[in-house]
Structures are given as C-alpha cells and as structure tokens.
Amino acid sequence: MFAKIARSLFGSSNDRYVKSLDKIVRQINAFEPQVEAMSDEELRGMTASFREELAQGKTLDDILPEAFAVVREASRRVMGMRHFDVQMIGGIVLHRGEIAEMKTGEGKTLVATLAVYLNALEGKGVHVVTVNDYLAKRDAETMGVLYGFLGLTVGVIVPDLHEEQRRHAYNCDITYATNNELGFDYLRDNMKHERSQMVHRPFNYAIVDEVDSILIDEARTPLIISGPTDDKSDLYVSVDAIVKHLVPEDYETDEKAKSVTLTEDGVEKAERLLEDAGLLVGSNLYDIENTQVVHHLDEALKANVMFKRDIDYIVKDGKVIIIDEFTGRMMDGRRWSNGLHQAVEAKEGVKIEPENQTMASITFQNYFRMYPKLSGMTGTAATEAPEFFDIYKMNVVSIPTNLPVQRVDEEDEFYKNTDDKFAAIAKLIREKHEIGQPVLVGTVSIEKSELLSEFLNKEGVEHNVLNARFHEKEAHIVAQAGRLGAVTIATNMAGRGTDIKLGGNLEFRIDDELRDMPEGAERDAAIEAIKAEIEEAKAKVLAAGGLCVIGTERHESRRIDNQLRGRSGRQGDPGLSKFYLCLEDDLLRIFGPDTLFARMMNSNLADGEAIGSRWLSKAIETAQKKVEARNYDIRKQVVEYDNVMNDQRKVIYEQRADIMDSEDVSDVVADMRRDTVNALVADACPPGSYPEQWDTDGLVARAAAVLGIDLPMAEWLTQDGIEPDTIEERIVELVDARMAEKQEGNDASIWRQVEKSVMLERLDHYWKEHLATLDALRQVVFLRAYAQKTPINEYKQEAFGLFERMLGQIREDVTRILCMAELQFAPQPEAAELPQLPDFMTTHVDPFSGENEAGRVAGLVGQDAPIDAYADAGLSRNAACPCGSGKKYKHCHGAVV
Structure with missing residues (x-):
C-alpha cells in the first residue's frame, strides 16, 4: 500500500530514471541550431572531429550530446526523419548498456542509429543483431545511407557469404547480422588453423534488436556445429515399425516436457517385438548391450506420440521441416538433435539423413556475455526484467511513447x-x-x-x-x-x-x-x-x-x-x-x-x-506465470551446464589462439614431452613404492610406443639408490637428444610448422571427442538424483575429470606423433593453401525438449557469392554500377546478399 502511495507521489523508479535523462536531452537540443547551420561537408566532417577528440582523451559520454545532435540532423537530411526527444532517451539507454523497451511503431531502428554511431567512432566495431536475415539486410541498407553520409562503413552478415566478404563486413565500423550467423562465425573461427583465416574482430559492443526474442526465447537452445557420423537408416525404420505396434496403454506421456516413457507392460511388449525383429541382445531391453536400441526406441516413441505433423513440423518436397514454435516459420534446413529428426523422418517415410556429431557449441548467453558492452531494444521486456539482469546484468528501461496509446484492450x-x-x-x-x-x-x-x-x-x-x-x-x-x-x-x-x-x-x-x-x-x-x-x-x-x-x-x-x-x-x-x-x-x-x-x-x-470471467482471466495469468517460470528454469539449466563447458571452451580456444599466434611452439612441445614422461614414470613407479614393485617392463614398452626410444632399464636398475626422479630425467635427456637428431640438417621453420599443425589437429580432435562425451554425460547425469546427489554438481565434477584426462591425452598424442613420425621435408610450395573446414551442419536445438528453433545446413562459405570489388570506392547505393551492367550499384555488386 505504501509503495503504491509512493509511486503515485514520486513516480516509479523507471519514471524517475527516465526523467533524469531529460537533462542530457536538453544538452542535445541545445546543439541543434549549431548543426542545422552546417553544410553537408561540415556535418560529415564531424566524424573525424569526434575521433580526434576521443584520441585526445575525451570519453564517449563527453561527446554524446553533440554526436546525437549530428545524427539527428543527418537523419533529417538524408532520410527525412528527425528523432523525437523520447527516441533520444532510448539512444542514451542503449549507449549505457541497458534494454530500451519501446512500443511498436516508436522507431526502434532509428533509435539504434544514435548509440551505433557514437560507439562506432572508436573504430572497434559495433554489431547490430537482428532476428532474421531479411531484417539484417533491410536495416543495413536503409540505415546504411545515414551512416555512409557521416563517413562510416557498414557491412552485413547473411548466409552463404564468401569468407572474404564476411571478413570485410566484420572489419566495417558497423556490422548487421543475425544472432545465429554471429555465433556460428565465432565457433568456426575457433576451428581454423591460421589467424588470417578468422573473420571476427575482438568483441566490443552489440545492440540486440528484438532482444527478448534472441536472449530469452532462443536462449533455451545452444548453437551447435556438427559433422556426419555412420548411417543407421535401417535401424530407425525397424524401430519405427515396432513403435507403431504400441498402443496408448503401453506408455505414459508428459505434454509439458514433451516426453514419453514405457509402462512395465509396454517394456515387455517392446522386448518381444525387438526380439522377433532380431534387434535385441539377450532378453532384457535395459542390458548395457542394448543401450543404442533403447535410445532409438525412446526417440521413435517421442516422434510418433508427441510430435504432430503440421504443428511441430511439415513434410515438404520429401523432407521433414521444423516449425518454430515462437514464430510459426519453417526452419528450412534445421534439424532436431540426438536422433529425433531421423525418427520423425522414419515415421513419415521420407529419406533419412545421417546423424551428426558435435564439433563445437555455445549458448547465446555465453556468446553475448563476451561483449564488454551489450544493450538491446524491444517492445516487450518488462515481464522478463529479472532474467535479463540475472543472466546478462542489463536493466530494462521503459521509454514513454511520443504520443499517448489510443488502443482499447477488451476483456x-x-x-x-x-x-x-x-x-x-x-x-x-x-x-x-x-x-x-x-x-x-x-x-x-x-x-x-x-x-x-x-x-x-x-x-x-x-x-x-x-x-x-x-x-x-x-x-x-x-x-x-x-x-x-x-x-x-x-x-x-x-x-x-x-x-x-x-x-x-x-x-x-x-x-x-x-x-x-x-x-x-x-x-x-x-x-x-x-x-x-x-x-x-x-x-x-x-x-x-x-x-x-x-x-x-x-x-x-x-x-x-x-x-x-x-x-x-x-x-x-x-x-x-x-x-x-x-x-x-x-x-x-x-x-x-x-x-x-x-x-x-x-x-x-x-x-x-x-x-467473461475475471477469475478465469486470473487463472490464465497464473498458468502463464507458471510456464514462464518453468521456461526460465530450463534456460537457467542450459546456462548452468554450458558454464561448465564454457570455462573449458575458453581454455581450449585461448590455447588454440596462442598456438596460431606463436612463430615457435617448441617450448610448449618440450613441456608436453616432459609432462608425458612424468606421467609414464608415475604410472610405472608410483610414489612411495619399492624398486621391486615397479612395472619396469611396462615402462620400457610404453617408452618405445610413445617416445620411440629403447630404455636401458636393466642397466639403470643395477645402480644403487636409483630414484623415479632420476629415471625421469634420463628419459627426458634421451628423448630430447632423439628429437634434436631428427631435426638436424632440416629447415627449422618447416619443423616449427609441423609442430603447430600437429598440436592444432590433436587439440581439435580431442575437443570434439570431449564434447561428444559431455553430451552423453548430460543425457544421463540426472539419474544421479536417485542417489540423493545434485546432477549439476555431479556434472561439474565429472566434466572436470574428463577435461584433465583429455589434456593428458593431447600431451601424450602430440609427443607420440612428433617422436615416432619420420618426416620427409619436401621444398615448401610458394603459395601453400591453408586447410579449409569441411561442410558441416549448423543447428540450434534445445537439449531438453528436442525442439529446434534455429540453425542452418551450410558449408563454410558460399563459393559463388559475388564479392563487392567496389566496396571501398564510396559509391552511392543508387548510382550506376561501375561494372557496366546497367543496373544500380545496390542491385549489382553492391547488393546485400
């Protein structure tokens, strides 16, 4: 009650915050007569002037009023649109790394130009994130006229761009892109072999349009890059035929979680049918040998019972195409993970595409938290304000409308x-x-x-x-x-x-x-x-x-x-x-x-x-709040699990970057050799044990297999007081001498390149295997709850142990390959091509419900995409294209593809 009285007297905290920004708006308005008097050349020259001021130590906040006034005047001249005062408030909110909640039709796209221009002046790059390719292209083209007038460059990232086009777009002052394209480019960059192949610049500032859709709705699902595995089409078809013999009494459904579980009678019936089909090892469905069959049975059940044609997916041109539950759009080329999509294909009798193995993944939460400054805009964010602050540390600010809302909302x-x-x-x-x-x-x-x-x-x-x-x-x-x-x-x-x-x-x-x-x-x-x-x-x-x-x-x-x-x-x-x-x-x-x-x-x-019932309306609102809370829990769970992987991802990606940036990794390779020798000796000669307890034969065999050397262990053991540390030092001396001998007489630069290539290849191989192991662990770790253990804590503990083991395997493998390989050094080609990434599946799937909300089947690049040869010529979008085609530049080489 007291809170209501206080709000009526002083306004809400949001109202007071918005009112406090009026002072800055008045400063912006004070510059208006000055910038109105400028010529076009003088107005354009303000960009260089602002950059000079920043170089001399001024901050973005210092130049904000004048910069916003310049953008407003430029917009009025080139687009015929003058920012309202409430739009100026929205621009300030965006610049401060907050979320501007503005009603539909209030001009959010125009508001963004204020914060985008101001932050682009630093030259570090600004990303404007949109919900689909159409909006990215549209906004880049319409707002690009304004930015171009002020002397800034604009790029756009859409599917099927060539690598060079992507790199050029990211190097522009302002880059428009979808959330998926940005995330997948980041993952692909961290699968490349040279820094020059990467397209992203260091993260700086991002404005997310329709921020609730991207950071809330789509944040339930991680971005995943995957590659094909073995074909199991026959197994999907066979299991689907068996599931079609089951009746509703054989299983229980949970529509909230979109899950299906067999009853006891259902398990017995499934066992008999699988046995008759020759798919069961033994007679017990849940024997360890039948793990794969159980997985396929579960996915086939889910596909047949919980996923409905024309609601969750449609069948078009012999393909199962997912329908996004939030937008109702066809997600063409996107696929459910974990075998669910193949199960639906078997159900519908269409061609079954092979499954894919995860090669890299990240959630939107962890991707967008890498930006030092992040802001967003939408018409609806207030109901999710606590989540925006908990996950992203962003406040939601409701911006008043320029004119009062006249809409009538009926019961x-x-x-x-x-x-x-x-x-x-x-x-x-x-x-x-x-x-x-x-x-x-x-x-x-x-x-x-x-x-x-x-x-x-x-x-x-x-x-x-x-x-x-x-x-x-x-x-x-x-x-x-x-x-x-x-x-x-x-x-x-x-x-x-x-x-x-x-x-x-x-x-x-x-x-x-x-x-x-x-x-x-x-x-x-x-x-x-x-x-x-x-x-x-x-x-x-x-x-x-x-x-x-x-x-x-x-x-x-x-x-x-x-x-x-x-x-x-x-x-x-x-x-x-x-x-x-x-x-x-x-x-x-x-x-x-x-x-x-x-x-x-x-x-x-x-x-x-x-x-019309108020009681029923209240019940509906309560039900919606329950679902919102449940969905928030799902998203939080995604973040909690991905945070474990994110710490490991940072270590691996930083290690990859260090390797790529280093001219010489011989010190790292030498450390790996010593660590490998240490591990071999520790296994054979445990601390505190006696020499007669040592596994010397095993050590000799392992040294020959991993290090390529014969150990004179019999001779060493005849010496009194021999210690494991001494053995370790002697092995390191032997293997270092062997490596020095191998490199003698050869070009050192070629050997350095071999070391880098081997390290990167082994790192990528084991990281991919590690991701698959973590995926499998996450599928089953919830069972630990039956033992009164917290699944997320168990996952953290297991994941840490698996990561340590992976690092040990990488060290040993790199050492083994470099020690055992007999390399023939041929003359290096004049222009050696860097290895290209293979085609792979990029998907955005929900690991809990199996629903797919985004992603794209695509190779690394679209090789046929036209490259803009005139990108740096400063051409008008409406000018004739210099190539002589007769088309306008914007419809020819300057087309936003």
Whole structure:
C-alpha cells in the first residue's frame, strides 16, 4: 500500500530514471541550431572531429550530446526523419548498456542509429543483431545511407557469404547480422588453423534488436556445429515399425516436457517385438548391450506420440521441416538433435539423413556475455526484467511513447470448444471487414491458421493466411495488414520487425507494384498516385477504428501476447485488441484450472455461448506465470551446464589462439614431452613404492610406443639408490637428444610448422571427442538424483575429470606423433593453401525438449557469392554500377546478399 502511495507521489523508479535523462536531452537540443547551420561537408566532417577528440582523451559520454545532435540532423537530411526527444532517451539507454523497451511503431531502428554511431567512432566495431536475415539486410541498407553520409562503413552478415566478404563486413565500423550467423562465425573461427583465416574482430559492443526474442526465447537452445557420423537408416525404420505396434496403454506421456516413457507392460511388449525383429541382445531391453536400441526406441516413441505433423513440423518436397514454435516459420534446413529428426523422418517415410556429431557449441548467453558492452531494444521486456539482469546484468528501461496509446484492450471471451470460439471470431472478423476495419489475427500453429481460414471462407471473407508454408512473402503481407478491409491471419509473431501502417505501407507497395518500372516521370507519377491512395485509405481506416488485433488463444508467455497486442495502436493511432479462449486450448488444458471448473463450464454453457470471467482471466495469468517460470528454469539449466563447458571452451580456444599466434611452439612441445614422461614414470613407479614393485617392463614398452626410444632399464636398475626422479630425467635427456637428431640438417621453420599443425589437429580432435562425451554425460547425469546427489554438481565434477584426462591425452598424442613420425621435408610450395573446414551442419536445438528453433545446413562459405570489388570506392547505393551492367550499384555488386 505504501509503495503504491509512493509511486503515485514520486513516480516509479523507471519514471524517475527516465526523467533524469531529460537533462542530457536538453544538452542535445541545445546543439541543434549549431548543426542545422552546417553544410553537408561540415556535418560529415564531424566524424573525424569526434575521433580526434576521443584520441585526445575525451570519453564517449563527453561527446554524446553533440554526436546525437549530428545524427539527428543527418537523419533529417538524408532520410527525412528527425528523432523525437523520447527516441533520444532510448539512444542514451542503449549507449549505457541497458534494454530500451519501446512500443511498436516508436522507431526502434532509428533509435539504434544514435548509440551505433557514437560507439562506432572508436573504430572497434559495433554489431547490430537482428532476428532474421531479411531484417539484417533491410536495416543495413536503409540505415546504411545515414551512416555512409557521416563517413562510416557498414557491412552485413547473411548466409552463404564468401569468407572474404564476411571478413570485410566484420572489419566495417558497423556490422548487421543475425544472432545465429554471429555465433556460428565465432565457433568456426575457433576451428581454423591460421589467424588470417578468422573473420571476427575482438568483441566490443552489440545492440540486440528484438532482444527478448534472441536472449530469452532462443536462449533455451545452444548453437551447435556438427559433422556426419555412420548411417543407421535401417535401424530407425525397424524401430519405427515396432513403435507403431504400441498402443496408448503401453506408455505414459508428459505434454509439458514433451516426453514419453514405457509402462512395465509396454517394456515387455517392446522386448518381444525387438526380439522377433532380431534387434535385441539377450532378453532384457535395459542390458548395457542394448543401450543404442533403447535410445532409438525412446526417440521413435517421442516422434510418433508427441510430435504432430503440421504443428511441430511439415513434410515438404520429401523432407521433414521444423516449425518454430515462437514464430510459426519453417526452419528450412534445421534439424532436431540426438536422433529425433531421423525418427520423425522414419515415421513419415521420407529419406533419412545421417546423424551428426558435435564439433563445437555455445549458448547465446555465453556468446553475448563476451561483449564488454551489450544493450538491446524491444517492445516487450518488462515481464522478463529479472532474467535479463540475472543472466546478462542489463536493466530494462521503459521509454514513454511520443504520443499517448489510443488502443482499447477488451476483456477475453471464453467458449466451451474450438468450433464455437472460431465461429465467434469469424463473425467478428466479418463485421469488422464490412466496415473496412483491417484485422490481424494471431494463431499458435499452422493447423489453427488453416482451420480459421475455413471458417472465414464459409463467411465469405477475403483474407491472407500467413504461416510457415508461405514465409517467403511474410514481410510483404504483414506490412499491408493495415490496408482498408484487409484480413490477415498470422502465426504468432510472423513478420516481426515489419511496421504495419494504417492505409498500407508505401515502401512495400512501390516494391510490389513498380519493381520493373524504370526511373522517370511515369514512375514518379505512379508513386504519387500510390501515396494519395494510401492517405485516403488511412483516413477511412482511422474512422473505422484503426487496426483490430485478435488472438485465437493465449500463448504460454504473456510477452508473446503483448507483442501481438502491440501491433495495433502504433504512434497514437486508434486500435482494438481482444483474445478468444476455450477449454480445448493447450494452455488451459495442460496448465489451466482444475477439472471441476471445466465440468461447470461444460454443464452450464450452451453451445456458442460466451462468458467473461475475471477469475478465469486470473487463472490464465497464473498458468502463464507458471510456464514462464518453468521456461526460465530450463534456460537457467542450459546456462548452468554450458558454464561448465564454457570455462573449458575458453581454455581450449585461448590455447588454440596462442598456438596460431606463436612463430615457435617448441617450448610448449618440450613441456608436453616432459609432462608425458612424468606421467609414464608415475604410472610405472608410483610414489612411495619399492624398486621391486615397479612395472619396469611396462615402462620400457610404453617408452618405445610413445617416445620411440629403447630404455636401458636393466642397466639403470643395477645402480644403487636409483630414484623415479632420476629415471625421469634420463628419459627426458634421451628423448630430447632423439628429437634434436631428427631435426638436424632440416629447415627449422618447416619443423616449427609441423609442430603447430600437429598440436592444432590433436587439440581439435580431442575437443570434439570431449564434447561428444559431455553430451552423453548430460543425457544421463540426472539419474544421479536417485542417489540423493545434485546432477549439476555431479556434472561439474565429472566434466572436470574428463577435461584433465583429455589434456593428458593431447600431451601424450602430440609427443607420440612428433617422436615416432619420420618426416620427409619436401621444398615448401610458394603459395601453400591453408586447410579449409569441411561442410558441416549448423543447428540450434534445445537439449531438453528436442525442439529446434534455429540453425542452418551450410558449408563454410558460399563459393559463388559475388564479392563487392567496389566496396571501398564510396559509391552511392543508387548510382550506376561501375561494372557496366546497367543496373544500380545496390542491385549489382553492391547488393546485400
């Protein structure tokens, strides 16, 4: 109560913080007359002036007011957009490494230009992270005009770029990229053999657009680079046929965790079927020899029982394509891990692609925490503020809107079943359509989108269905969702980042309708006609009540619901939002009120009748909070387990970097030899033991196998008082002499290169094997809980022991190869090519639920991607391309591919 009174008198802590930034905004505004009077050349020259001030000791905070004023003026001149004062506040928040929560339509993309420009002045590189390739390309091109005017270079990272293009993009002042591309480039860089092959620069500053989507939703899943293993297609098909003989009584399901377990009767039935098929060793399914069969059985059960066609995946062109649960998009080329994808392929009877072995992985949490400064922006972050601070140490700051929000959020309506609910939605849509009010409908799956489409067809309402099947047209359809009388059905937040403007989107209409029309008076006249048409339509849409947003059910996260609502009422426009629910919705069915209430609704509600209940609304919110808490626990668990690997990853990657940067690693190799000798002697002659207890024969054999030398142990043992330390010293002298003899007469630089290559190759080999072992350990470590042990502590302890063992294996292997190898030194080629990485699978899969949210099948580079030969020529994007093709530069060599 006292807190409410204090807030009413003094405002919330967020309000007070935002108000404190007004002082800086006034300083920025004070520079406006000065920069308005500058010529274009003088304004552009401010970039060099700012850099000179930084070189003389000033900080970014010192030059912030004037730099922001310069960006505002440059934006007004080249893009016709002047930053509002609230956008200046957003820019300050981003510069300070915080999250700016700004409503949809408030111009987050323009806000980012302030902090991006200021931080790019240091020349260390700024990364702007987007949720998809389309937004990366769009923002790089539209905002690149502003940055180019101010003398900064802009690059963009999208799939299938050549290595040189990637390196050029990362070396620009500002780099636009998706979170996946950045993470995978980091992992690939740490698999390369020379520093010159790497594309990333040292981490500096990143702004994450749609920060909740990237750092919350997608952070449940690690990025994984993997390579193919042996083909087991026949086993998948055989086990799938057996699973199809099982009935619901043979297994128990957990829809929350998307898991299936066999009952006792189910185990017996599966054992008989596997035995008949010749797949079982012995008669017990859980014998150690049947571990692989049990794994395949579990994945086949999950694929057949828990994963539904047209909801979790679709089958297109003979391939199983995953559907992202958050956006409803097809994740083409992405695959579930751990054999689940192969099990679904077997279920659907399509070609089974081979499994893959992990070669490198990292979570988004640990990737983005490598940036010394990290900030983000989104329309919905407040509900996840504690997680942003716990994981990333970023505060969420709610930025006020430039104009008051006019949208009306109506009470939810509840129905008994899906048919009644969809009939009511279709009726409302028809009414809105008849008065010309545009409608955007959010659904949670392809299945629901198509079901609603059938209802609208019956009502005779023309509409667009936007789901995973048509994601190529996504941005264009969503951009026009505000046109007069438009009805758009979208899966969740499809088209996120695309502005819905009432009356229609001018930019997209020009692109759609005038793409092939040449520049000239005719095209200019057509553009003016479209502008007039949009203005007329906007007036009618405003009179009809603005954009109407309808949710067909509540999402498991309140944040996703708020995102959908936020599509309406942009920049002070009127709007309406409403959610429709029924007892068959997943959220109500799995997490919602108890069966007593469900029976009451069923018995007291007539078909087609709706109710509005505050109690039920509260129950829905409680259910959403439960799911949010559960998902946060999942993400925390991912971080806890990856933190163990992250410490080890840092050691390995730092060691790789040291090796690559060193001209001479002979000292490291010599240390490895001594450590290996020490380990051999310690095994054969344990401390505190007597000479007669030593395994001298074993030591002789191991020295011959690993070091390539014959030990005169019989002679040494005849000497009185011989100690293990003495034996160790003598072995080191022998092996050092052997190595010196091997190198004698040969080019020392070639031998140094051989040592580096062997060390890197062995390091990579054992790191890959170590990752596979840790993956397997994480799958089973939870069983330690039955012994009253904490799984994460057990995992830490086991992982540390495995890491120590791996380092020992690397030392011994490098020593063995260099000692045993008889190398023939041929003359070095004039331009020896560095080894290239093989093609591999890049995936972004959830290790707990098996759901895939991102990733890409791709080789290291797209060899056919055109390289921009004119990147440093300072050409205008709209100028003719110098290559003579007749196309504009932006559509030819300057194309953002």
